[in-house]
Amino acid sequence: MRMHYVVFWLCILISFPQYVSAQTRETKSAIGIAFDTTSKPIRFGITHLEKALQKAGQSVKVIPLSVNAATANISIRVLADGTGSTPGKEGYQLRYQNNTLLITAVDATGAMYGAMDVAEQIRMGKSWKTLTSKKVNPHFTVRALKVNLPWSSYRSGPAMEVHKDVCRDLSYWQRMLDQMAENRFNVLSLWNIHPFSFMVKPTNFPEANSFSTKEMADWKQFWTSLFRMAKERGIEPYIVNWNIAVSPEFAKHYGVKERNDTSAVVKRYTREVVTQVINEYPDLAGIGITLADWMSNFKAEGATLPDMTPKDREDWLEETIIAGIKAANRPVKLLHRSVLSADPGEMRRVINNAHLPDTTLVEIKFNWSHGHSTPVLALTHDSHSGKRDDGYWNPLPANYRVQWMIRNEDFFILRWGQPDFIRRHIAQNTASYVNGYFVGSEGYIPAKDYSHVDNAHRTWTYAFEKQWLFYELWGRLLYDPTTPDAVFEASFAHRYGLKSGKLMLEATAAASQMPLRLASFYGSTWDYTLYSEGFLAPFSASKGFQDDVSSFISVNELIAHSPLDPTYVSIKDYVDLIQAKKTLSAGKVSPVTLADWLDADSKTILTHVQQLRSTTNATLICELADLETWAYLSRYFADKLRAGVSLQTYRLSQDRSQQQQAIALLNNCLNHWRKVSELTASHYHEVPYVDGYVSKENAYKDAQYFSWTKFLPQVERDIKLAEQSNVIGEK
Missing domain, CATH: 3.20.20.80 (Glycosidases)
Structure with missing residues (x-):
């Protein structure tokens, strides 16, 4: 009995290296991908799939469809259009058949997108064996x-x-x-x-x-x-x-x-x-x-x-x-x-x-x-x-x-x-x-x-x-x-080696509200009637008072200008409403509410930036500086809106406390702009802005080139307007 026991374990020990070798061969066996190797769009998509699989530790074997494609683990096929189950033009379908992942489309572009979808899911941590079956068609052609x-x-x-x-x-x-x-x-x-x-x-x-x-x-x-x-x-x-x-x-x-x-x-x-x-x-x-x-x-x-x-x-x-x-x-x-x-x-x-x-x-x-x-x-x-x-x-x-x-x-x-x-x-x-x-x-x-x-x-x-x-x-x-946002979060994570890109996407989304909110509030038309990230309006859009002093949007211009978004209410109209003791219509957005939104955006940005500060990735730090810049631009816009409301209220009521409130808020604006100037000066040159021909004819000279630092004097000018001016239109 003891002899049989010894023989049994000797057999196990002898066969174990062969067993391990077989398991290693199975693990390291190449993933076969069958596709039309003559199609350039499909080949482009396959390059992304190959890279994703290789990064996941798997080797890849290309199998032309003309060869024995039945042995492929992943098969990409362009099928004739004609059945209700077939994807539409530039669409694709992912499904499994006999342990093979099938990517089907009616054209090479759809097949390319399907291959890139699989590559993306693998980069996000999924296995090619366990992807969710789906059919995707483009929303727009x-x-x-x-x-x-x-x-x-x-x-x-x-x-x-x-x-x-x-x-x-x-x-x-x-x-x-x-x-x-x-x-x-x-x-x-x-x-x-x-x-x-x-x-x-x-x-x-x-x-x-x-x-x-x-x-x-x-x-x-x-x-x-x-x-x-x-x-x-x-x-x-x-x-x-x-x-x-x-x-x-x-x-x-x-x-x-x-x-x-x-x-x-x-x-x-x-x-x-x-x-x-x-x-x-x-x-x-x-x-x-x-x-x-x-x-x-x-x-x-x-x-x-x-x-x-x-x-x-x-x-x-x-x-x-x-x-x-x-x-x-x-x-x-x-x-x-x-x-x-x-x-x-x-x-x-x-x-x-x-x-x-x-x-x-x-x-x-x-x-x-x-x-x-x-x-x-x-x-x-x-x-x-x-x-x-x-x-x-x-x-x-x-x-x-x-x-x-x-x-x-x-x-x-x-x-x-x-x-x-x-x-x-x-x-x-x-x-x-x-x-x-x-x-x-x-x-x-x-x-x-x-x-x-x-x-x-x-x-x-x-x-x-x-x-x-x-x-x-x-x-x-x-x-x-x-x-889903998860795709874009994964892009941040992949690009910068982050465990998660959620904070970056949330911060970027909050930061990116500022130019949208300004362009919705400050109605404009052709190219040079608004430049949101610079807070400039070099040309009139015929939507309100323009003081003809600078391209920079002064507090007076902000007060009198009409919004683009029909739900927004201008500072002038809002103050008229309040002075008449009337109520804002349902669904309308006041300048004060807009300012609160901007402050909330800024808080989100700065909180997330602080959490990400530990990164050593210099390019990510550059992105964080952009986000921080947007945060202070949001604060600048918020306090300028509030200042405009106070200043216009003073002009109608002669309540000196409203004037003092406007001056205090515009001083806050100056601090915000100084922070913007400091952040951007370490990353960006002064750049050409307004068209050369247009600027020679009738654009403000200060719009030919742009930097945030360049417009600090105009930010300071707003304070003087609040201190000295009693009527909109005084320069």
């Missing part, structure tokens, strides 16, 4: 970024010129397109006045540009590579121009004006060059047009150009851009912008007559140039009256859909991210006639980061990389508004 180009740019000056080298570098565009695909953006729109002469040497108008053969070849290689890279990431590239415009070389050679010249030669050139560009760039997906400022009365070079009626503008578009599109050897999509010189009836006529195979995009600015304000649609860009024009969607269009343009002219330097604002925006503005959003700026290009000082914690190369959360939130939530 158009999820577009607006990026201005620095050549032939609509805005001019240093804020544009500083980007010229970076924007000719394909490395920049590769990184930009990578983040777009990762964040589920699917349209890249590139904007300048006249792109065509940078893209082709026009066959019948070679004088349209002065590029040599070598220079033209370089441009051709640039555009071809850019459009191809976009396509490989499931992104459609568009070029968008302002009409009517030709190049300076064309104008000089043919003796025409650069702007608004409706002569036969310009018309023929425009039609032919559109066709040539489409034919020479097979990956270009669409062409956008802007019925721009100079198609109505517009002063240029000392002359007033003739006015064009809405019908004139649309006729010109029909005879040039649309005719050029239809003459090309393949179809492209049309983006028809709605701006000041547009008319919904004339636009409908031209789109109906065009009979284009794809749905036309009609982009409308949401709350003009300041979409980062209230999610309530208070005004559109197509009417000088500032009222909404529902003719674009009433009645429901058959062959076009609307995209809201969310312009950002309000914060370029400080980091921003408010997921609930974006979710509310989408919830309130989704409609049967809306199929997407454009997001981007006019006076800012997210290329070269010219605001941040060079130091060790500047670990990003490009400006959009510093503002990573802005793009992640907009892109992911436009694709799926139900994307």
Whole structure:
């Protein structure tokens, strides 16, 4: 018996190394991923999945679908669309079948998104074996970024010129397109006045540009590579121009004006060059047009150009851009912008007559140039009256859909991210006639980061990389508004090696309320009527008193200005109400309530920043400094609102205690601004702001360049206004 016992354990000891070896082989066996290896979008998604699995300690084996894909652990397949259970365009489904994780889609872009979803869940600590089955379809079919180009740019000056080298570098565009695909953006729109002469040497108008053969070849290689890279990431590239415009070389050679010249030669050139560009760039997906400022009365070079009626503008578009599109050897999509010189009836006529195979995009600015304000649609860009024009969607269009343009002219330097604002925006503005959003700026290009000082914690190369959360939130939530905060918290944790990103997301969300609250309270229209992070309003928006002293929003201007959000009540109207002993209507927000909200935001930010101070990550410390800056800007705005209420009350009642209260609050404001100045001076340069051409004509000189420190004298001036002035309007 004892001998049998010894033999038994000898057998165990002999076989144990083989058992351990088998277990090790099972643990270390590669995860097989089967997919169409010829598809560039799917390959892009797989790269993210491979990295996530490898970081989780698992090796990866690529299995082409043409081989024995049945052995794969994860299988990615593009299926024919046709069943109710199949995901829609750019959607995907995750499910298990015979211990294999299946990622299915009807197109390569959807499959790419599915692979990146799995990668994200693995990074968040899940196993590829235990993911929740789900089907995801995009909420909007158009999820577009607006990026201005620095050549032939609509805005001019240093804020544009500083980007010229970076924007000719394909490395920049590769990184930009990578983040777009990762964040589920699917349209890249590139904007300048006249792109065509940078893209082709026009066959019948070679004088349209002065590029040599070598220079033209370089441009051709640039555009071809850019459009191809976009396509490989499931992104459609568009070029968008302002009409009517030709190049300076064309104008000089043919003796025409650069702007608004409706002569036969310009018309023929425009039609032919559109066709040539489409034919020479097979990956270009669409062409956008802007019925721009100079198609109505517009002063240029000392002359007033003739006015064009809405019908004139649309006729010109029909005879040039649309005719050029239809003459090309393949179809492209049309983006028809709605701006000041547009008319919904004339636009409908031209789109109906065009009979284009794809749905036309009609982009409308949401709350003009300041979409980062209230999610309530208070005004559109197509009417000088500032009222909404529902003719674009009433009645429901058959062959076009609307995209809201969310312009950002309000914060370029400080980091921003408010997921609930974006979710509310989408919830309130989704409609049967809306199929997407454009997001981007006019006076800012997210290329070269010219605001941040060079130091060790500047670990990003490009400006959009510093503002990573802005793009992640907009892109992911436009694709799926139900994307939970946990995803964005995980992004913070992954980026900075945190156990949890919850505090960072909460602090950032609270910080990002300040510019939204200011733009909702201080009504504005075009680009330079408000710059929220700087507390500037260089130009009048015709919504209240402006003292013409500085771009900085003085306490007098804050008192008299009208809100954009219809639920907000101005300081002037609120004090009138209180003095008349009347009650604020239900649902209205007083300046005092708004100030309380801002203080609550500030408290949240500073509490969370204090909890995160122990970090040694220098780039995270930089983010914390931005958050702290927003906190003191929130306090500044809150106390300035209260000061405005006290000062206006004094002016109506002559109660000296109210004047003293205003002075005390404005001194608090000075302390807050000094803190803002101190925080930002250690991270940021003074930067160019207002367009060079505009500033030379009639902008305040102090708006050409911006830093917070520069406006300390204007903060101090508010105190003097409270001490000395008895009437709004005194300077």
